[in-house]
Amino acid sequence: MNLRDLRYLLAVAEHGHFGRAAEACGVSQPTLSVQVRKLEELLGVALFERTSKAVAPTAACERLLGHVRMAVAEADSILAVAANLRDPLAGRFRLGIIPTLAPYLLPLVFAALKDALPALEVEPWEDQTTALLDRLRAHELDAALLATAVDGPDLASEVLFDEPFLAALPPEHPLAARAVVAEEDLAEDMLVLAEGHCLRDQALAACGRGGALGGALRAASLSTLLNMVAAGYGTTMIPGLAAGAAQDVGIVLRPLAAQAGRTVRIAWRARYPRRSAVDAVGEVIAARLRGFAAGATAGTI
Amino acid sequence: MNLRDLRYLLAVAEHGHFGRAAEACGVSQPTLSVQVRKLEELLGVALFERTSKAVAPTAACERLLGHVRMAVAEADSILAVAANLRDPLAGRFRLGIIPTLAPYLLPLVFAALKDALPALEVEPWEDQTTALLDRLRAHELDAALLATAVDGPDLASEVLFDEPFLAALPPEHPLAARAVVAEEDLAEDMLVLAEGHCLRDQALAACGRGGALGGALRAASLSTLLNMVAAGYGTTMIPGLAAGAAQDVGIVLRPLAAQAGRTVRIAWRARYPRRSAVDAVGEVIAARLRGFAAGATAGTI
DNA sequence: TCGCGGCGATAGGCATTCCCTATAACGGCA
DNA sequence: TGCCGTTATAGGGAATGCCTATCGCCGCGA
Structure with a gap:
């Protein structure tokens, strides 16, 4: 049974006339007659009582x-809904973001995303890298913003921007007297995030420390870490976008000698069909960051 | 858009696997792949995210x-309902019957119809001939039982049985003394039905009276007419099937010399598609009447 | 690291279906 | 009786659907 035939049937029932029904359907009268007859044979039921002056639906037809x-x-x-869904730059877009990036990047790019992609409903989802990758692979995210390269042929990614790390020091710390801090010098009393944060591993690697620190002070969030540094518990290494938040709590920031940093990427499933949405979101973020970086290097730091 | 493609879509969504979905649909995997891809192109929406290990519906697909x-x-x-409607000997069957026949024929044939055609819901509709023909032509009846021939090429009919008329007399009427009554002798004080009843015209014609009678006594129904005859207002001519009802009110019945009578037919629209139902109903009635006539001639009259 | 196997995509050939134009058949009407 | 309007039928050509065979991709295990 074909939807077209059903439309033919409706047209004949409505017009009570094969010729006019055919015209309404945009086909010739014989075509419509034949198809209706075939539908009758398929259903095993007479649908119309035909005379040369009128075509009346049978009782069976009325029931159908x-x-x-x-x-x-x-x-x-189905066609109408599909037409609404057709724009890949419209609809929900679940974007995973790592916790050391989300609170500092989102305020920066959210307005720009709304502006550039008004129909795209970006839903941020904050979690650590491995959780994001799991959700991404499980089709529970459309894309994710990460500070690490992604592995596996089922995922793809693109670099959005490079983010330098900064030395974060209590004002009274000896290193605060220097204009530039060497990464290795931070290692002495550096505080780090809890396990699972990519920033933890990257900070340790940058200052030449492979393993974890001995101390019990491992902050669950970057915000906590900043407060701990401000309170004089030690130093740390923060991503550039968190500079504002660090200064707000009275932390002294210094550039790093070896210019340690991280690269922020947007990642997606290699087979993800809304690639253009990913590209658009990535491009808006990258463009916003290019503007911000220019301002930041000239100003704050 | 084709219903078949929609079934393919559902199968892929259900199985998450083109090969198994194709098997479930009874087609080859390439066929199903091609059709699903065409559906995606038609809708302008990606429906599945394909990898070699899994096929996941997209968000758009979920919405659809x-x-x-x-x-x-x-x-x-539609297919299921059509299957139920397929039997022409099932469903409503609106059967028009003239008033001088209905009360006497229906008790006789109703059980037989239920027996022979259990799935056919026969709905009697009592009205005069012209009204029945109007309703028949308007598709408001499936068939009609009439005592006249039908005209016009849009209608067809078949004889079911012949019904003799009988002279109906008050017991004290002079003619009641005779074994056989001549039609012309009834004309003297014959009562007739109101206009519109075919029996009125046929009775008048049988006794050689072309026009109407002068008197004001024109019964609206045969039942009334019988009561009037029983009360001694005059004589009349009744159809054979009403014999029982006439005797119940004390009327004397006599055969007519010229064997006047009427022919009962079943009529239907020439293009009516459920011809077999008409034939079946007609045959049941005719068969029942053959049996009844045999008993009646041997017994009552 | 190189086949191997599973899966979806693609290609080519064949059958069916669909649609068109032309025309027949039927009934109504003047 | 011939004409007109309507539906049915016939035949040819195009489009669609389906099949088998094969490719390309990817993960896995020897």
Whole structure:
């Protein structure tokens, strides 16, 4: 059974006339007659009582018409809904973001995303890298913003921007007297995030420390870490975008001698069909960051 | 858009696997792949994210699935309802019957109709000939039982049985003394039905009276007419099947010399597609009447 | 590291279906 | 009786659908 035939049936029932029904359907009268006859044979039921002056639906046809109308209406709504869904730059876009990036990047780019992609409903999801990758692979995210390269042929990624690390020091710390701090010098009393944060590993690697520190002070969030540094518990290494938040709590920032940093990427499933949405989101973020970096290097730091 | 493609879509969504979905649909995997891809192109929306290990529906697909399921379900119910309607000997059958026949024929044939055609819901509709023909032509009746021939090429009819008229006399009437009454002798004080009843015209014609009678006594129904005759207002001519009812009110019945009578036919629209139902109903009635006539001639009269 | 196997995509050939134009058949009407 | 309007039928050509065979991709294990 074909939806087209059902439309033919409705047209004949509506017009009571094969010729006009055919015209309404945009086909010739013989075509429509043949198809209706075939539908009658398929259903095993006479649908119309034909005379040369009128075409009347049979009782069986009347009983079927409701279902036919429903089926055609549903088919039409499939087309209508699909038309609304057609724009890949519209609809939900679940974007995973690592915790050391989200609070500092989102305020920066959210307005720009709304501006550039008004129909895209970006839903941020904050979690650590491995959790984000799991969700991404499970189709629970459309893309993710990470500070690490992604592995595996099922995922793809693109670099959005490089983010330098900064030495974060209590004002009274000896290193605060220097204009530039060497990464290795931070290692002495550096505080780090809890396990699972990529920033923890990157900070340790940057200052030449492979393993974890002995102390019990491992902050669950970058915000906590900043407060701990401000309180004089030690030093740390923060990503550039967190500079504002660090200064807000009275932390002294210094550039790093070897210019340690991290690269922020947007990642997606290699087979993800809305690639253009990923590209668009990535480009908006990258463009916003290019502007910000220019301002930041000239100003704050 | 084709219903078949929608079924393919549902199968892929359900199995998450083109090969198994194709097997479930009874087609080859390439066929199903091609059709799903064409559906995606038609809708302008990617429906599945394909990898070599899994096929996941996209968000757009999820949004569409409900409508697709509805459309397919409606299509299935069209087939199911049609299957139930397929038997022409099932369903409503609106049967018009003239008033001088209905009360006497129906008790006789109703049980037989239920027996022989249990799935046919025969709905009697009592009205005069012209009204029945109007309703028949308006598709408001499936067939009609008439005592006249039908005209016009849009209608067809078949004889079911011949029904003799009988002279109906008050017991004290002079003619009641005779064994056989001549039609012309009844004309003297014959009562007739109101205009519109075919029996009125046929009775008048049988006794050689072309026009109407002068008196004001024109019964609206045969039942009334019988009561009037029983009360001694005059004589009349009744159809054979009403014999029982006439005797119940104390009327004397006599055969007519020229064997006047009427022919009962079943009529239907020439293009009516459920011809077999008409034939079946007609045959049941005719068969029942053959049996009854044999008993009647041997017994009552 | 190199086949191997599973899976979806693609290609080419064949059958069916669909649609068109032309025309027949039928009934109504003047 | 011939004409007109309507539906049915016939035949040819195009499009669609389906099949088998094969490719390309990817993960896995020897």
